[in-house]
Amino acid sequence: MNSPNTPPKSPSTQRDWIASWQRIARRIRVPLGFLAAAIYLFELARRAPVPAAVAWSLVLVLPGLWLRAYAAGYVKKNRELTQTGPYAHTRNPLYLGSMLMAFGFALALLSWPVALVLGLMFAVIYIPVIASEERFLRATFPEFNDYCRRVPRLIPRILPSTPPGRDSPRGAFAMSLYLKHREYNAAIGAALLYLCLLLLRPLAQQLLHR
Numbered sequence: 759m760n761s762p763n764t765p766p767k768s769p770s771t772q773r774d775w776i777a778s779w780q781r782i783a784r785r786i787r788v789p790l791g792f793l794a795a796a797i798y799l800f801e802l803a804r805r806a807p808v809p810a811a812v813a814w815s816l817v818l819v820l821p822g823l824w825l826r827a828y829a830a831g832y833v834k835k836n837r838e839l840t841q842t843g844p845y846a847h848t849r850n851p852l853y854l855g856s857m858l859m860a861f862g863f864a865l866a867l868l869s870w871p872v873a874l875v876l877g878l879m880f881a882v883i884y885i886p887v888i889a890s891e892e893r894f895l896r897a898t899f900p901e902f903n904d905y906c907r908r909v910p911r912l913i914p915r916i917l918p919s920t921p922p923g924r925d926s927p928r929g930a931f932a933m934s935l936y937l938k939h940r941e942y943n944a945a946i947g948a949a950l951l952y953l954c955l956l957l958l959r960p961l962a963q964q965l966l967h968r
Contacts, residue, residue: 776893779886787883794875801869807955811868818862823945826855830941831931839899841909842929846918849892849911853884859948866955 825844829851832843844851857880864873888911895902901922908919936942 776886776889780890783883783886787879790875790879790882794872794879797871797875798863798867798869801867801872802955802958807867812866812952812955815862815866818858818865819948822855822858822860822862823948824855825851825858826944827936827941828931829855830939831933831936832929833935833939836898839895839901839905840929841905841919841921843931844914846909846920846929847914847916849906849909850888851914853888854912854914855944859944863951863955866952 829844832845833840833852848854860876860880861873864876892902892906899905904922909915
């Protein structure tokens with residue numbers, strides 16, 4: 759509560775927590791990424807991956823890849839509010855796909871440290887990014903508030919939500935959008951990580967014992 763001698767702050771002088779947090783996130787996301795990579799390599803060097811865990815990780819990684827690819831074929835950034843395809847189930851399918859992939863690779867190593875660092879990264883980076891994007895969408899598209907009432911932010915609803923004025927929530931996947939967003943890079947990155955899981959440690963051991 760303000761004291762009687764202190765005038766209340768005007769909205770223009772109040773701290774914008776979203777913008778401030780986003781600035782912090784931009785500064786620390788690269789160091790956090792290096793930290794996660796370092797811990798991942800340390801865990802990989804410390805113990806060999808369990809084949810069953812690597813196989814079970816596909817239960818998260820493959821749906822994550824599919825969800826990101828599916829969403830990339832629908833989203834038209836800054837041009838329209840996408841409400842069809844995966845966006846009829848969750849407002850952030852790309853981020854949800856990234857989370858599934860990240861925790862899938864943590865599962866592949868059976869590593870709690872990797873999982874904790876990844877959880878911290880998503881909390882510190884994605885929360886302000888999602889808040890900032892929602893602010894932009896709310897200011898740009900009048901129908902965004904109605905969309906928010908129908909579709910959850912992250913955890914998907916089971917049945918798709920049909921946008922007002924449409925007969926179907928499905929829409930159409932566009933390969934041109936998938937290629938434009940270069941979403942194939944996610945599949946390439948996942949393949950390289952699995953190669954590291956399967957080959958990096960045996961190759962390093964052979965080189966060290968020569």
